[in-house]
Amino acid sequence: MLRRESLLWSDTVKSSQEHYNIGVALVEALEPLVDVCLATGVTSPEFESLLRVVFVLRAFDKLPRHKNSGKPPTANKVALATGINWEDVAKIKAAGGPSAAKEMMRAREQTSSKAARVVQGWTTDARFLTSGGLPIDLPIKRNREKRSFQDLVSKYAPSTHAGTLLKEMTRRGQVQVIDGEIVRYRRASSRLAGFSPQAIGVASKHVKKLGQTLFDNLSDSTAPTFYDESRTIKISTEQLALIRPILERRTQAFLKAVEAEFSTRGREVKDTETDMGVSVFSWRIQK
Numbered sequence: 001m002l003r004r005e006s007l008l009w010s011d012t013v014k015s016s017q018e019h020y021n022i023g024v025a026l027v028e029a030l031e032p033l034v035d036v037c038l039a040t041g042v043t044s045p046e047f048e049s050l051l052r053v054v055f056v057l058r059a060f061d062k063l064p065r066h067k068n069s070g071k072p073p074t075a076n077k078v079a080l081a082t083g084i085n086w087e088d089v090a091k092i093k094a095a096g097g098p099s100a101a102k103e104m105m106r107a108r109e110q111t112s113s114k115a116a117r118v119v120q121g122w123t124t125d126a127r128f129l130t131s132g133g134l135p136i137d138l139p140i141k142r143n144r145e146k147r148s149f150q151d152l153v154s155k156y157a158p159s160t161h162a163g164t165l166l167k168e169m170t171r172r173g174q175v176q177v178i179d180g181e182i183v184r185y186r187r188a189s190s191r192l193a194g195f196s197p198q199a200i201g202v203a204s205k206h207v208k209k210l211g212q213t214l215f216d217n218l219s220d221s222t223a224p225t226f227y228d229e230s231r232t233i234k235i236s237t238e239q240l241a242l243i244r245p246i247l248e249r250r251t252q253a254f255l256k257a258v259e260a261e262f263s264t265r266g267r268e269v270k271d272t273e274t275d276m277g278v279s280v281f282s283w284r285i286q287k
Contacts, residue, residue, distance in 0.1 A: 029211065036200060041172045041190035045112035049104035055082045056092040114157035115169050119188045121156035128152055135185035137178070140166070149183045209279060232285070244282075251280045 037047050059081050063073040075093060079086040092100045122128050122135045127147060130136050138149040140162070153162040166183065169175045172190035175183050217224040235243065258278050 032207070036195065039190075040195050040200075041113075041115065041174075043108070043113050045108040046105045049108045050101050052082075052084055052088070053092050053101040053104060056084060056089050060093065114160050114165060115172070115174065116188075117156045118153055118165065118169070119174065119185075122152055122185055123188070125155075137185075138183045140177075140181055140183055206279070206281075209277070210281075229283075240284075247282055255280065 033047075037043070056078060059078045060072055063077060063081055065072055073081075075086055075089045078084075078093075079089045082089070092104075095103065122138075128136055128138065136147065138147065138152060140149045142148045142150045149166060150162045153160055153165055157165065166175065166177070170177060174185075174187055174190060176186055178184055213225045213227055217227065255278060262276075
């Protein structure tokens, strides 16, 4: 009996260690996503709530269907596979992807994001509004009227250092500091050049194509999708500026030729069709 318990304990330790190793191996794939979150103000709890939604919906799509009826997996099976409780799985499934993600992220934002709570107070609390209902410009330091940025932070994000939060909200573009003394409200969400939801959505689709190519090859090594890349080439910043337009011209010519050839063959397809494409990208190692 002791021997069997010892083996079970050993298997559990090995399983935990393997999950940890896989998690560590995935870190580099997650880093670009975390960078976008940091740039746009999406907090870790918000992103984690979104990840739960994606986990559930993806599990309904990827887990095996019932062998006889062909029905998708049940909420119980998805709960077992994802580690998310049955009630949350059922709620996410019923709400659907975008709606479930929106509600869960909104709830986590209000509990985890101090900047969000401060913005909420600044835009709804009469003490910090003009007679017309707009956020007033606030002096940074406390005053007799108790209508300062420090007072605002003390009320809606207690135990938070107002100066540190001010720097973070300024970085996100949510506020503007005037003459080093006055804080002006600008917007509720972060706005950084290039990071619009539409632009991020386009980039995400490209990341998905690359990720599916690489990870699908791990699960189906007998018929891998082609992927290759050059070795690392050391060049100077000046050389990079010269090489970029050359790469763009050659890549565009190559892709147009491939697309023309594949399109001709595609017209001959009579059986079940599938979509495919070719992507070319250059990369740099950020130091």
